[in-house]
Amino acid sequence: MISRPISRTKQAVLSAFSVLLLIIGYTWISHRQHQVNPEDTTIPSWGQLADGAKKFTQPDRRGKRWLIEDSFATAKRLGAGISLGIIFGFVIGMSMGCIAPLEAFLQPPISLLAKVPQTAALAVYFVFFGTGMEMYVAMIAFGIIPTLAVTVYLAIKDIPSAMIDKAYTLGASHFEVAFEVVFKQVLPKFIDAVRLCIGPAIVFLIAAEMVVGDVGFGYRIRLQFKLTNMNVVYPYLAFLAFFGFLLDYMLRFLQSKICPWYQNDSK
């Protein structure tokens, strides 16, 4: 039946089964491929994957461990970009939602910017910000600012005006209405929006790293893919997925801690 709940054990068993199926499926495809061509590297066997793991965890000729080097570079860019995007997205969204003239002023550029595919606009960022850290940060920030700002703005428009009027009858100043009523109500929706923005932010970053990076996940994946070292590429993809999942989980945890009133069923 539609949306009838199942027991916890059933749920766990089914989840474990899907993972198991993935592993078995992969092993089988890889095995078949190696029967055709024992030297194949496109679908590496488990042994080849272990070799790959050695490659990116042991120091290379320069004495650097790839995984650590790449993780630091990518995380730094992503962290700086998302942080900047969060700050500006929130401030712009709040001012648009609370101050009518700013709403009229900011609406056109924001809705326009939201429609520009960031990966297609890579060249623009190279021209304006070079190929260093600034470029990555600007690209991620500009990529997520419109979505975040619009989410905050719409969430504010969603607040019934009765709630705002009532705050004034309770002796609130304008700033207090913005902070105590509007901000606190918008916060959980904003965290949801940030969660949804992590995916696109990683896409923008990896795309940029693939084109101009000299270190980082995107750079390594492009390089190793050219050498068809898929035993490095696949684990790297898994790391990226895990990294995104971890961020998402942390944000969800944060949300449940600071907004216990908010009912969030999305996993």
Added chain:
Amino acid sequence: MIENVEQQNFGLHCEKVSHWFGETKVLFDLNLKVKAGQFVSLIGPSGCGKSTLLRAILGTHPPNEGRILTMQNGQLTQANHPGRDRGIVYQKYSLYPFLTALDNVALGLKLDQTTTFYRFFNWSGWAKKRKSFRDRAAVFLEKVGLGHAMNMYPNQMSGGMQQRVAIAQALIMEPEIILLDEPFGALDEATREELQEMLLRLYQENQEALSKNQKPPYTLIIVTHELNEAIRVGNRLVGLSQYWNWKEAGHDSPPGATIVYDKDAPIFKPDERPNYESFEDIRKEIRRYVYSPDELQSRYEHLKTNLT
């Protein structure tokens, strides 16, 4: 001295209030004086401008003409913005979903008596004040019968509980006047009666204060379309209606609604279940003079309270 006494009894004063939206005339030359301690039931046919009047009093939409005076910081002041002297209880969206019942009630004290700057920089002072605010909020929650639900969030509470919290939230500010906009409209009959009893207990406190020669603490305007509720809770019935004899008053087109009915209502004790059949005469009168489009009488015909 006289002015002092006058001010002591002051609740609300609407003077020649008219309001219109473009061609649509809503309120016309409306005069209403509410004394401190009165429980005014505002009734009228739908579309007569009850909500417009309420919004005008609240100050979110001041009237096009005339003025509305309330007591603000000990002075009679025109009510052009919502302020802490007027409380409001809406039918819906009454509570802040991100605060528990206790914090919802304490919110007014927090916003009114401390500033963001203070809360941010004087942690220890704020912690102490917050405790005292919460203690006081707890007293008000007890008063509305919710001592057991202090830490519940609004979405965990029933509609009746939410309205109780909303009323406590308004009461704690000790405003000059509290506006209730169809507060029990979405509730079932039993809950409705419980809440009416709660309001009547507040009225009783008013009577006690008056007998001790003190200023009565609660003044209410309750908008309702349930006549029995209006008669039971209010001690004064005010009917707003667009159906009055404006032709006789020299208008070519309907000038808008005004007060056509203003009489005392019977007073009930909280635990006294009224015999609603005995309201029949009053209900008939109200239906005839306030609600009926066919019965056009002079606007001054059914005003008992003197307008000066």
